[in-house]
Amino acid sequence: MDRVYDLAIIGGGVNGCGIARDAAGRGNSVFLCEMNDLASGTSSWSTKLVHGGLRYLEYYEFRLVREALIEREILWQIAPHIIRPLRFVLPHHSGLRPAWLLRLGLFLYDHIGGRHLLPPTRSVDLASDAVGKPLISGRYKKAFEYSDCFVDDARLVALNARDAADRGADIRTRARAAEIRQADGIWQLTVEDTLNGGRSTIHARALINAGGPWVEQVLNSGAGVNAKAKVRLVQGSHIVVRQLYAHDRAYMFQNADGRIVFVIPYQDDFTLIGTTDRDYDGDPAKVKASAEEIEYLCKSVSEYLAKPVKPEDVVWTYAGVRPLYDDGASEAKAATRDYVFELDTPGGAPLLSIYGGKITTYRRLAEEALERLAPYLHSAKAKEGWTATAPLPGGDMDVSAVVALTAELMREHPFLVHAHANRLAHAYGTRATKLLGNSRSMSDLGQCFGDTLTEAEVRYLMANEWAVTAEDVVWRRSKLGLRLTSAEISALDDWMAVNRDSRERPLREAGARP
Secondary structure, three states: OOOEEOOOOEOOOOHHHHHHHHHOOOOOEEEOOOOOOOOHHHHHOOOEEEEEHHEEEEOOOHHHHHHHHHHHHHHHHHOOOEEEEEEEEEEEOOOOOHHHHHHHHHHHHHHHHOOOOOOEEEEOOOOOOOOHHOOOOOOEEEEEEEEEEEEEEHHHHHHHHHHHHOOEEEEEEEEEEEEEEEOOOOOEEEEEOOOOOOOEEEEEEEEOOOOOHOOOOOOHHOOOOOOOOOEEEEEEEEEEEEEEOOOOOOOEEEEEOOOEEEEEEEEEEEEEEOOOOOEOOOOHHOOOOOHHHHHHHHHHHHOOEEOOHHHHHHHEEEEEEEEOOOOOOOOOOOOOOEEEEEOOOHHHOEEEEEEEEOOOHHHHHHHHHHHHHHHHOOOOOOOOOOOHOOOOOOOOOOOOOOOHHHHHHHHHHOOOOOOHHHHHHHHHHHHHHHHHOOOOOHHHHHOOOOEEEEEHHHHHHHHHOOOOHHHHHHHOOHHHHHHOHHHHHEEEEEEEHOOOOHHHHHHHHHHOOO
């Protein structure tokens, strides 16, 4: 008889991969398919924050904010290489939210989530503090500085998938869920290889629809479910410019329209600005930052910064579609960021569809999803909550150890310059030593594709992290696309196409187990 998985998951974003990791760690047999690359949808187009969502307090989303604040430190501790603390400066604007309201919100932010490691809020005199220097002189006198965390969102997804595969999950990328059927209480999932068109069918006792913006399309693939919940697609666009200031703090700027915009130090030499919030109607795969949105972001931050940001300063833009649960809110900015589950059992087999959610709460979402499916997953081990303490691949170190790891890599491999070693430490954590092997010179790492990207790293990503194209490598597994030329990226793509040999393809389909 064909193998019957305990759980099949459609969607390789942060929710799907987080659930795959948790379920595999509990002893379930898990299958996950993603029609493109891991994190190729919403999960790689975020503002790169693990945060409580300070502004959600205005919409009385206290449960969501508390859960997110608790998760903030948990995620930092299990992935200290890709997550780091970040201090945010919130200037007081006399014409907008009053200072007492900001103080109250930040007091709640500091205390309802069990903050232990991150420093508390403080008041800042912008006339004397370094964070006041980039701002328009004399316009803003007072600010509040509070803590949140920065995350490499696409790597968070890849590492969850990697850990799931290490625990036995079958992870297949470039594999589209073409058809869903049910027979005798078992789901039949037909998967199409988007690279060669080949089809195969797998069987599972339970099915999770983590399709993100495509959640409703998945249900239309023959699942036999009439969904009651609806998804609201909200576009969020970001711009990246050259570094705007020298210090390491981020800013949270309030706009007159009630929205907020973040200004965040990014990839050492750049500054990230975002995000927008507007309803989106169209193909989620074709979303792009519009000229109107770029102008809006430039104008918003120029209300605060002494040196205005102009559209011609933008070196890169990206946009994503958030698949929010449609709660009937009149404005996109007010739509809930909480997650909602819809459990159906057509013919007796469970199908759990996921609406909404945010990166910060993906781990708790995974736990709750498995709690909902517990009556159907009889082989699960009693390991509730295990993901809160088990580090993600490369994260088996103290939250402050990345600096020491960088130094160690440079001692073991003296040919590495600091920028190269630091990038590897932040991307791969303790697994950077596996990537570097016994190399004693740059030539030992093979061909260099530009900047610090070497053949050894690309081979590692192809064998261990499902990278298939140059885009996977330079825009999701890293952000080296900001530094490489289009010719260098094209050459990398050609090299990867040649080196996707018959050995690597089965390895990727089998979960890329090292």
